Amino acid sequence: MYAEERQQAMVQLVTDHRRISVAVLAEQYGVTTETVRRDLSQLERLGLIRRVHGGAVPAGALSSIESDLGERASTNTDLKDAIARAALGQLPPDGSTILLDAGSTTVRFAAAIPHERHLIAFTHAVPVAVQLTTHPRVELHLLPGRVRTTTHAAVGADTVAALHQLRADTVFLGTNALSTTHGLSTPDADEAATKRALVASARRVVVLADSSKVGTESALRFADLEDVDCLVTDNGISPEDVRDLESLDIEVVVA
Incomplete structure (x- = not known):
């Protein structure tokens, strides 16, 4: 899978699940967590998702999410x-x-x-x-x-x-x-x-x-x-x- 295809699929997963972790994405696409973080950074710059601690949420999600x-x-x-x-x-x-x-x-x-x-x-x-x-x-x-x-x-x-x-x-x-x-x-x-x-x-x-x-x-x-x-x-x-x-x-x- 090319990087662009993987990133498009990531956006869809984040949209479907509302919140998804870096570890789950890495396992899903058979890449390292570092690769996932780079993908998420690119997608956030494009306004397609929002990075949060440990993963990502849809771009329109509130940024006030705080885990205990x-x-x-x-x-x-x-x-x-x-x-x-x-x-x-x-x-x-x-x-x-x-x-x-x-x-x-x-x-x-x-x-x-x-x-x-x-x-x-x-x-x-x-x-x-x-x-x-x-x-x-x-x-x-x-x-x-x-x-x-x-x-x-x-x-x-x-x-x-x-x-x-x-x-x-x-x-x-x-x-x-x-x-x-x-x-x-x-x-x-x-x-x-x-x-x-x-x-x-x-x-x-x-x-x-x-x-x-x-x-x-x-x-x-x-x-x-x-x-x-x-x-x-x-x-x-x-x-x-x-x-x-x-x-x-x-x-x-x-x-």
Whole structure:
């Protein structure tokens, strides 16, 4: 099957099923997930589908789709574990202050922090805090706010106000989507406001995101790529995306 035929068939499948994953498309057409992501990027540029985390929806679908933490925690688990381990190299020196965002990958990152590391950690994410409560040398601070059932993370005016009082050395940030045209984005307004405050409160911004999020966009931008110092991702990212990001002076670490 030629690429054009495959892409036309993909559009029809997405239309019929309303939402379909990269893995299902790769199996359906006997190609790699990287090939599927390139196809979907091309189809999105043509306005035929809309890329979302892990797959695609019809072009007319609302862009506010947001999976809950349990669903995301069981997706791409091996990749997220590899990203978490690779991100340990971005930890600042002992005694430094770090911010940890909500997300299934940041939870894994928190669990992977070596027990000999002495750090001051602030987080608004309950699952991240749970991981760090047993860490013998981490001074843990849990930020206030309303806890969302979708992400198990505190958001709202109290969370943002608390973050405005902080100055951290490094923030380890999650994102629903990342693109060169729309920056970092998420579907929820409260999440966007909290992530925006996280970025503003740190000297260095490290984004932890699997490659399925690269080249996708969600409704609400919370940071420009110029705000990002480092992206830690997996080897599913295309060489073209790496070059585009590095041209913006972003360090790309491939797990």
